[in-house]
Amino acid sequence: MENCDQKSMFEKISWNPLFQQANASVVVLNTDYTIFDANDAFMKLVKRPKQEVIGSFCYKITRELDSPCPQIYPHLKCPMSETLRTGETTFVIQEIPVSKDQVAYFNTVTYPLKDQNGRITRVIELWRNITEEISSKWEKRIKDLEANMRMTIQEDRMISLGKLVASCVHEINNPIQGILTFSHLMQEMLEDGLTDGDIEKFKQFLSIMSNELERCGSIVSGLLSFSRESAMECRDISLKELLESVIMLTKHKMELQKIELVRKFSKDTVVVQGDANQLQQCFLNLIFNAIEAMPEGGVLTAVLKPVSVRSDRKVHLEIRDTGYGISKENMEHIFDPFFTTKAEGEGTGLGLSIIYGVVKKHGGNIKVKSKPGKGSSFTICFPTQYS
Numbered sequence: 001m002e003n004c005d006q007k008s009m010f011e012k013i014s015w016n017p018l019f020q021q022a023n024a025s026v027v028v029l030n031t032d033y034t035i036f037d038a039n040d041a042f043m044k045l046v047k048r049p050k051q052e053v054i055g056s057f058c059y060k061i062t063r064e065l066d067s068p069c070p071q072i073y074p075h076l077k078c079p080m081s082e083t084l085r086t087g088e089t090t091f092v093i094q095e096i097p098v099s100k101d102q103v104a105y106f107n108t109v110t111y112p113l114k115d116q117n118g119r120i121t122r123v124i125e126l127w128r129n130i131t132e133e134i135s136s137k138w139e140k141r142i143k144d145l146e147a148n149m150r151m152t153i154q155e156d157r158m159i160s161l162g163k164l165v166a167s168c169v170h171e172i173n174n175p176i177q178g179i180l181t182f183s184h185l186m187q188e189m190l191e192d193g194l195t196d197g198d199i200e201k202f203k204q205f206l207s208i209m210s211n212e213l214e215r216c217g218s219i220v221s222g223l224l225s226f227s228r229e230s231a232m233e234c235r236d237i238s239l240k241e242l243l244e245s246v247i248m249l250t251k252h253k254m255e256l257q258k259i260e261l262v263r264k265f266s267k268d269t270v271v272v273q274g275d276a277n278q279l280q281q282c283f284l285n286l287i288f289n290a291i292e293a294m295p296e297g298g299v300l301t302a303v304l305k306p307v308s309v310r311s312d313r314k315v316h317l318e319i320r321d322t323g324y325g326i327s328k329e330n331m332e333h334i335f336d337p338f339f340t341t342k343a344e345g346e347g348t349g350l351g352l353s354i355i356y357g358v359v360k361k362h363g364g365n366i367k368v369k370s371k372p373g374k375g376s377s378f379t380i381c382f383p384t385q386y387s
Contacts, residue, residue, distance in 0.1 A: 025106075025127035029080055033057050033068055036122055045127070062096055083110040083123050093130070104131045172220070175212035182209050237279060239270045239315060239382075240304060246283045247302070250291065258297035266305040270315045272384045274362045282358040286319040286378055289352070293323025293376065306384060315384040320377040326370040334368065 025042035027035055035053055043050055046061050058080065059065040069076045082090040090110045095103050111124045182205045189198050247261065254261055272279075290300050303318040326334060334352050355378075359366045363383050370376035 025129075027058065027125045027127070029058055029123045029125060031084060031120060031122070033059060033080060035061065042127070079108045079110045079125060080123055083112050084120060087112060087114075087118075087120060094127075104129055105134050106130065172216050175216055179209050179212055233275055234273055235276070236271050237274055237276050239272055239279075239317065239384075240265055242276060242280055243283055243302065243304060243317070246280060246287060250284070250287050253291060254300060257291060257294065259291060259294055260297075260299045262299060262301040264301065264303040264305070268306050270304060270306055270384055272315065272362065272382045274382075278358045279362070282355050282380075283317075283319075285352070285355050286380075289378075290319055290321035290323065290376070293321050293325075298322035298375070313384055315382050316379060317382070318377060318379045320375065322375040325372040325374055325376055326368070327372055331368070331370065 025039065025045050027038040027042050030036050034055055035058055038050070038053055043053060046053065048061065053061055059067065059069050063069060065072055068081060069078045070081055076094075077092050079090040079092040079094070082092070089112070092108045094106045094108050096106055097103050107128045107130045109126045111126075112120045113122045113124065115121050186202060186205055189202060194202065243265075247263075251261065287300070287302075294300070299322045301318070301320040303320070304315065306313065306315050356366060359380055359382075365381050367379045367381075368376065369379075
């Protein structure tokens with residue numbers, strides 16, 4: 001039976017201005033989950049008159065349920081149930097529906113009221129709305145994740161750039177040596193005096209040197225463009241042109257490893273909305289993976305074709321190799337960050353996870369097919385426009 005001190009205390013709670021006018025919602029519950037009392041903030045929250053709330057079950061008022069929340073939704077942590085079970089104060093963050101299509105988040109703390117024998121007679125719950133706090137924290141978290149993503153992509157670009165430079169140095173060195181040879185020949189021709197036949201050779205040498213210089217300039221421009229860090233910019237991008245620029249930067253590496261390149265590009269103009277730097281990194285990682293899977297040579301096939309899926313326009317990009325393939329046990333982990341089958345120091349394990357992140361960010365999906373010893377195929381599908 002409730003003692004006089006407790007009865008006096010509850011009476012004080014009911015008329016206390018701090019209880020009635022507190023910004024936090026305050027509700028006093030009986031041990032059978034019925035509501036003994038509640039302040040104005042709680043009434044405003046549940047949008048019900050006080051006479052309807054008092055004496056009703058809390059789970060009926062807050063969630064329209066017919067039984068205590070954990071009995072219907074075992075995953076829900078009910079602060080009232082926890083306090084009745086442990087006899088201690090409980091802290092819970094609850095998701096409460098406030099309308100048909102909106103939920104709010106509440107920081108809920110319970111305080112058990114006990115009689116002289118230590119038996120819980122009632123429980124006070126304090127609800128504080130933290131929806132805005134959670135939203136702002138989520139927004140900050142999303143911004144931090146996007147910043148980390150950009151940083152990770154740029155770090156991976158620098159790793160890729162190192163590989164490209166090592167390959168392109170040889171490709172640039174060959175035309176430079178040719179230009180030096182032709183320049184010496186032309187200098188000797190000038191010193192000996194030009195004949196009519198020499199003039200034609202002179203023109204031919206100049207044409208060759210000009211072409212070789214343009215090739216060097218194209219390679220250097222591609223490397224500079226690739227290494228440059230720029231802000232995120234979403235615009236119309238020709239996938240064919242972007243893929244050709246990546247192939248140009250990796251072509252010499254393929255030739256060194258005796259890899260045959262097969263292009264199967266549609267004649268249609270394929271345009272996607274996206275960030276050129278991120279897509280370039282994505283394609284470069286795909287091609288590098290294919291090259292590294294064929295250390296003894298092989299065939300690298302690049303397929304680019306638009307397709308119609310129901311009423312949607314899509315583009316399929318496939319990079320296929322004839323390398324050593326991927327084992328079944330590794331297949332489910334290939335997109336995990338830092339997962340790699342390479343020896344220590346030979347790979348970061350970021351390449352495929354970056355590919356996956358970029359593809360998803362551009363509204364696409366990626367599929368992988370592979371047979372150990374037969375090769376692998378990575379197919380990316382993007383939403384697109386084409387003509």
